Amino acid sequence: MVRAPCCEKMGLKKGPWTAEEDQILVNYIQQYGHGNWRALPKQAGLLRCGKSCRLRWINYLRPDIKRGNFTREEEDTIIKLHEMLGNRWSAIAARLPGRTDNEIKNVWHTHLKKRLKQNPGTPEIKTTSIAMISRVAQESKQESELVTLSNLPGPESPEGVEYRSISPQQCSSSEISSVITGDDASHNNMSSMKVEESDDFPEMDENFWSEVLSSDNSSSGSNFPAAAQFQIPFSTVGNAMEPAVQYGYDSMDFWYNLFTKAGESPELPEI
């Protein structure tokens, strides 16, 4: 594939945007929208490439951008989400209304990384959660070999919730997602309930479960119980199956609570 040239053509301006350029871009988008970023600068009369226009709009000019410093709450949210999602800045930004991926990335590199460094005791959410899941599953082996994740905090009754089993041995992402999405043999009539992968749906890939397995092995030397199953509540919303929405969660909240279900959500130390 031949890469489309971007900002390479002579005559296209680079560097900081002027107030005048901002105004032209805002006026144009307010009037015509931004269906085609590549064509936009030419039509709007800007000597910028479409990519630059898009970035300027998304990171600075959009009307719903929240200005000002990040609150402590927002910072904590970023830290927690980063533990879960890694450097998926756009996914993190999707959880923080009015904040952009670029902004979050900058805050992470300039503030939060330092803050965590200064507080090496800060718990690793994922590690804690993996250890917890591992422990719960071990206990389940001695009992019913089934872990039902139904006691998540939430105001509603579980009525209308369908529990589906996920086993750590279903280590391939496709198998796990087939259980989640209802594509497996036992749910092959539920194709309309498919949950598409999205930013709101953290990946439970090979790494996730292999970390579960290794975290367990490191302490006991034994394998993760072969028969352990996690019963995860799903319910139908429109045409989609979503986890635990009956409990008042959206998908991300559900996975967050699942991963941190040790009972004590890790507290971040005050500076």
Add this chain to the structure above:
DNA sequence: AACCATTCCAACCGCTTCCAC
């Protein structure tokens, strides 16, 4: 006041993903 070091953030670069054909 002048210089230097550090911090911060807007913007760019290049790769990946998506989607229409």
Add this chain to the structure above:
DNA sequence: AGTGGAAGCGGTTGGAATGGT
């Protein structure tokens, strides 16, 4: 199914702002 253009994404950087000496 393959291709190419456009959009999206994350890493990196340039330079303005700020702080220290």
